[in-house]
C-alpha cells in the first residue's frame with residue numbers, strides 16, 4: 001500500500017488514496033499501521049480523496065485506535081498539502097467534505113502553510129454532545145481523582161473539553177486527559193485541552209486527543225480552545241495558540257466561524273508491507 005507521511009507541528013498523519021488501498025481499513029489494521037513500533041507510526045490516517053456530492057473532495061479521518069473522527073484541523077492542512085503536491089489543486093481555495101462538515105482550504109507559501117476555514121464552533125450540549133439538560137456548557141465542574149476542574153465544552157465537528165488552569169504541563173494532561181476522554185459526561189468521548197490564557201492574543205494548550213492520546217499539536221483543539229477563551233471574554237478574535245509542536249493562528253468571526261492557519265511538513269512517501277498484519 002502506497003502512502004505519504006506528513007506532520008503538522010509534530011502531529012503526524014499518513015495519507016492513503018483509495019486507489020492505493022488493497023485491503024479494508026479495519027480498526028485492527030489501522031491500529032497496527034499507526035503503531036510506533038510494529039507499524040509505520042502515526043497520529044492517524046487520512047483516507048482520500050473520495051467522491052463527494054457536497055464538495056470538490058471527500059475525506060475520512062481515522063485515529064490510531066481505529067475510531068473515525070469527524071474532523072481534524074492538522075489532518076485537513078496535511079490533506080490540502082497532499083492535494084497540492086499531487087497537483088489536484090493550485091493556490092486557489094477549494095472545499096473538502098468531512099464527516100463533521102464541509103470546510104474550505106487554501107495552500108500557500110509553496111505548500112508549507114495552509115489556511116482552513118474549519119466551520120462554526122458551538123458550545124451547545126446537544127451538538128457536542130455532553131450529557132444532561134440542553135445548555136451551553138461553560139464553566140462547569142467535573143471531578144477526577146477527587147480533583148475538581150472547571151471546564152467548557154465545544155464542538156467544531158468533533159468534541160472538545162477545555163479545562164482552564166494556571167500552569168499547563170504534559171504530566172497534568174496525561175494524568176487527567178486520559179480520564180476526561182472517557183468520562184460519562186461525553187457519550188462520544190472527547191478531545192481534551194488544558195489551557196492557560198497568556199494574554200488577549202495568546203493561549204497555551206497541552207492536548208490529550210480522543211483516540212490518539214497525547215499529541216504535540218491539534219488544529220481542532222486549537223480552534224476549540226481559542227473559541228472558548230474568546231467566548232469567556234478572555235481573548236480577542238485573533239489568537240495564537242502555543243503548543244509543544246508549534247503555533248497555530250486562529251481567527252474567530254462574530255458568529256464563531258473559525259479559520260486556522262498553520263504549517264505542514266512533508267516527511268516521506270513509502271510502501272507498506274502487509275507482513276505487519278501477520
Ligand SMILES: N[C@H](CCC[C@H](N)C(=O)O)C(=O)O
Pocket residue numbers: 011043063068069070071072073074075158159191209210211212217218219220221
Ligand atoms: N482525535 C481527534 C481527531 C484529530 C484531531 C487533531 N489531530 C486535529 O488536528 O484536529 C478526534 O477524535 O476528534
